[in-house]
Amino acid sequence: MASAIADFYKDKNVFITGATGFLGKVLVEKLLRSCPEVEGIYLLIRPRGDQTAQERLNKIIGCKLFDKVRHEQPSFHHKLHAIPGDMCEPALGISQSDVDMLVSKIHILFHSAATVRFDDPLKPSMQLNVVGTQYVIALCHKLKHLQAFVHVSTAYANCDRAYIEEVIYPPPVQPQKLIDALEWMDDSMVTKLTPDLIGKRPNTYTFTKACAEYVLTQEAADLPLAIVRPSIIGASWREPLMGWCDNFNGPSGLFVAAGKGLLRTMRGEYNAYADIIPVDLPANLMIAVAWDTAVSRPENIPVYNSTSGGVNPFRWGEIEGMLISIFKKYPLDKPFRRPNCALASNSFMYQYWQIVSHKGPAYLYDIWLRMIGQKPRIVKMYNKLEKALQSMEYFTLHHWEWSHANVDALMAKMGEEDKKIFKFDCRGLHWPTYMENYVLGTKKYVLKEDMDQLPLAKAHLNKLRNIRWGFNTILIVLFWRVLIARTKIARNIWHLVVSLCFKFLHYLRISSTQGP
Template identity: 95%
Template sequence: MASAIADFYKEKNVFVTGATGFLGKVLVEKLLRSCPEVEGIYLLIRPRGDQTAQERLDQIVKSKLFDKVRHEQPSFHRKLHAVSGDMCEPALGISQSDVDMLVSKIHILFHSAATVRFDDPLKPSMLLNVVGTQHVIALCHKLKHLQAFVHVSTAYANCDRSYIEEVIYPPPVQPQKLIDALEWMDDTMVTKLTPDLIGKRPNTYTFTKACAEYMLTQEAADLPLAIVRPSIIGASWREPLVGWCDNFNGPSGLFVAAGKGLLRTMRGEYNAYADIIPVDLPANLMIAVAWDMAVSRPENIPVYNSTSGGVNPFRWGEIEGMLVTYFKKYPLDKPFRRPNCAFVSNSFMYQYWQIVSHKGPAYLYDIWLRMIGQKPRVVKMYNKLERALQSMDFFTSHHWEWSHDNADALTAKMGEEDKKIFKFDCRGLHWPTYMENYVLGTKKYVLKEDMDQLPLAKAHLNKLRNIRWGFNTILIVLFWRVLIARTKIARNIWHLVVSLCFKFLQYLRISSTQGP
């Protein structure tokens, strides 16, 4: 059976922003592999350090992620074209000759580039996520053959609400008025105003993504525009590699910290949804949405929540147990301590566990490092981890629900073959297996550890267990010795226990010497 979606992409030219990012790379790989007759994919890439856009692209296509497509289509890279530019520059910083070429060629545009840093100051976050999107809109208005413009937002853009529908909600300020104001405000003024502006949202990231959505309704309503809103993007479920992820963003960084035995406690609600969506699913959704935009030409701006909670709920409480189990099955190389972590919802208890299981051991370890003449580093490491935890605990401590009617309606329009190739909902995903593969993925792809060394890592984990048992035994004995030395009750208990043991041994001796 033929794929209508693959057929649609035949001889089409696609432009992608954010193609060097986590989601962008998976999108490009999938387009190449599942729509093999796509004519060309043009990637907006900013030069970095001494690397040109083309050199960055050459490096990306060599990565493991592209192994499958490399095997199926050895000359796939000929379809990829680096377009040097920068989202924050006027006209995206693209040269006039490149703009002219894009204007006559591009049929579909995927806009995924953004700053996903939670703690960026408001100005740079607005510049990239909102003004950058304006630059993309301006380009779209020039494209002669544009059939679909897919903007990637986040399911948390409207996290000031607990039930989020597939509609665009107005932000508290008009984005353009804010952009104008930010031009004359100095940084101190902006810093003071930021909490009032973002209101109930936890960070500038979610606020600026909400502004971008609203600004699109004002400036891009005449374009074939759709918005895709993924929740927490996690490692791939099935494609192109099981458990693939390559960065420390979102859950991946904290999973690594848990696997290394550093992360022991995090603020979170046990029963709240852990709305993780494997990266291959929003990538598939984007491809299908662009097809539908061109075929159905809807009059409004369709929004698609790409979330898991509504169809296959998974809770934070389930994650903690799975993390510990799988990081013990597949230990990371040289963990600091044995993996053991738990969510705590009570603030007081969280402070307590922070001191007992994070700060206390960190200070002790640094004292030890000083004693053996090494530079202390563990407290510093924990301070970084604490920053990451603080920036993320809003998402583990609240509960949201998202509607998914538009996504379901899109599935209903797709043929049977397309439903398989471009599956974008996580019905049928078995979370324990997914988490097992995610844990393996952090080891193989994020930390690039050698799987042949797994027996050594397991031996190291056993050594840590023996050290812990030894340490605990010494502590108990010392504690007991101090108690015996100081209190009469402890001495009496000790004598009672010793005499009971003695009597029990005597009884055993007598019963063994008496014949039947």
């Protein structure tokens, strides 16, 4: 059966911002592999340090993500073109010659570049997420053959609402007025005003993404525009590699910290949805949305919520149990402690376990490092982990519902072959299997650990278990002898227990010498 979507991309030129990001890489790979007759893909890449844009592109396409397309299309790299630029610079920092070339060639534009750091100050976050979007809009207005412009937002742009529909909500302030004001405000003034500006939203990221959506309604309403809103993007589900991920952002970092035994407790609501969406699903959705936008030419700006909670719910409490069992089956190399992470919804209990499980052991370990002449580092490491946990806390404690009418309507328009090739429906996702692949993905692709060393990792985990049992036994003995065994009854019980243990050991020795 023919693929209408793949046929649409035949002889088309695509421009992508954010191609060096997690979602951007998967989007590029999927376009190359499933739309093999696409003419060219142009990627906005910022030179970094001594690396040119082309050198960064060469490094990206050399990773394992592109192994499958490399096997199927050995010359695929000829379709990829690095465009040096910067999202924070006027006109995206693109040279005039490159602009002229893009204006005459580009048919589809995917805008996925953004700062995803939740704790970014408001001014740089607005510059990249909102002003950068304005620069992209200005470029779109110049493109002579533009058929589809897909903007990637976030499902949490309007997280101040419990139920989020596939519509664009007005932000609490006019984005352009705020942009103008930020030009003359100093950093201290911006820091003081930020809590009032973002209102009920937890961070500058969600606030600026909401502002960017509203800017699109003001400046890009005449363009063939659509908005895709993914929730928490996780490792790939099916393609091109199961469990592929390449960074510590979002849940990946939490999973690694839990697997290393560093993360022992975190705030979270057991029954709240962990709205993780595998990265290959929003990538497929973006490709399908561009096709439908170009073919259907909707009058209004369609919004597509790419989430899992209302379709295939998965709860944070379920993750807690799965992680421990999976990391015992596939332990990471040389964990700090045995994996054992627990959720705490109560603030007081969370603070208690933070002291007992995180801060206390960290200070003790740093004291030990000082005693043996090494530089203390564990407290500093836990401070970074605590900062990451605080940024995630809002999303692990709250629960949202999203509508999916536009996503379902798009799926109904697609042929059976396209539904298979460009699958973005998570109803068939089996979460335990996905989580196991996710954990293996962090081990193989993020930490780059050798799976052949798994027996050694299991042996190290058993060693940590024995150390823990021995330590707990010593604590119990000391507690009993020092605090409890002061009365005659307690001493008699102690001697009885010890004598029974000796008798049991004596019985085992006699049984082993007599043999069968």
